[in-house]
Amino acid sequence: xxxxxQSPTHLIKTRGQQVTLRCSSQSGHNTVSxxxxxxxxxxxxxxxxxxxxxxxxxxxxxxxxxxxxxxxxSELNVNALELDDSALYLCASSFSTGGNEKLFFGSGTQxxxx
Amino acid sequence: xxxxxxxGSHVSVSEGALVLLRCNYSSSVPPYLFWYVQYPNQGLxxxxxxxxxxxxxxxxxxxxxxFKKSETSFHLTKPSxxxxxxxxxxxxxxxxxxxxxxxxxxxxxxxVSP
Numbered sequence: 001x002x003x004x005x006q007s008p009t010h011l012i013k014t015r016g017q018q019v020t021l022r023c024s025s026q027s028g029h030n031t032v033s034x035x036x037x038x039x040x041x042x043x044x045x046x047x048x049x050x051x052x053x054x055x056x057x058x059x060x061x062x063x064x065x066x067x068x069x070x071x072x073x074s075e076l077n078v079n080a081l082e083l084d085d086s087a088l089y090l091c092a093s094s095f096s097t098g099g100n101e102k103l104f105f106g107s108g109t110q111x112x113x114x
Numbered sequence: 115x116x117x118x119x120x121x122g123s124h125v126s127v128s129e130g131a132l133v134l135l136r137c138n139y140s141s142s143v144p145p146y147l148f149w150y151v152q153y154p155n156q157g158l159x160x161x162x163x164x165x166x167x168x169x170x171x172x173x174x175x176x177x178x179x180x181f182k183k184s185e186t187s188f189h190l191t192k193p194s195x196x197x198x199x200x201x202x203x204x205x206x207x208x209x210x211x212x213x214x215x216x217x218x219x220x221x222x223x224x225x226v227s228p
Contacts, residue, residue: 002157033214042118042204042218043158056215090157094214103214105157 002026004093006106014114018079021109025072025093032074033103034066037088049074050096078111086113116141116207120219128227133177133192135222137205140186146208147188148216149179153201161203164188175199200226 003026013019025032031050035043045058049068063079072093078085088110092103121136139145146165150158162173169181179190188205202223206216 002159004157031214035218040123040220042206042220043216045209045215045217048212048215056212058215092158092214096214101214102160103158103216105159107155107157 002104002106004091004104004106006089006091006109008109009107010110010112012112012114013081015081015083017081018077019081019111021076021078021089021091021111023074023076023091023093023106025074025091026104027072029072029093029095029104031094031096031101032068033092033094034074034076035090035092036060036085037090037108038084039087043090046076081113083113086111116145116209116217118205118207118217118219120203120205120222122222123220124223124225126225126227127195129197130194133190133195133199133224135190135203135205135224137179137188137190137219138186139188139205139207141207147179147181148206148208149173149177149188149190150204150206150218151201152204152221158204161190195224195226197226197228200224 005024033048034046037043048056052068068074088108090108092105094101117140148163149161164181172178205219209215
């Protein structure tokens with residue numbers, strides 16, 4: 001049990017739609033990262049939020065956006081869904097101390113785009 | 115850019131046999147290295163991490179890994195496999211964006227037979 005919960009666990013959307021995935025971090029964690037894990041691949045870093053500001057982004061287009069709220073919850077929004085967006089989306093929270101922090105992963109949201 | 119290569123998408127061992135999962139990395143700066151395990155329908159759980167202290171790192175569940183700079187390797191071992199070790203294992207390196215943003219390998223599925 002990591003104390004990080006994600007909702008929903010499964011989601012089916014059609015191409016062109018928009019989707020919002022949610023993550024509830026451990027209390028006190030000031031950093032949340034989102035990862036995309038396609039079938040048969042390792043997780044790929046999407047972006048990271050620290051104290052409600054984006055402070056790092058991987059190789060993902062602007063239609064992937066996020067929010068982090070003061071109550072330790074966060075969202076990943078994806079606009080104009082494409083078939084290749086089908087994947088497991090993982091969030092990970094941590095308390096950033098400038099080094100040596102531990103990531104706590106949620107169980108993920110499985111997104112299918114038809 | 116940083117990258118991780120995991121040799122072998124699947125590794126099969128018998129219960130009680132040695133487990134060896136291979137990981138090679140590429141990094142332009144001294145890396146932090148990690149091994150994570152993922153059980154079906156679950157998120158990632160940290161097994162162990164190397165952060166420039168001792169080169170032989172001991173983790174949970176009897177796993178350990180040795181950092182070899184000359185070989186740019188961080189292989190994961192366990193002396194005696196247990197049925198409960200069957201899962202997917204990911205090697206990861208910390209990115210230039212920060213300690214908590216990771217670049218993962220594609221994963222190795224460990225199969226344990228009785």
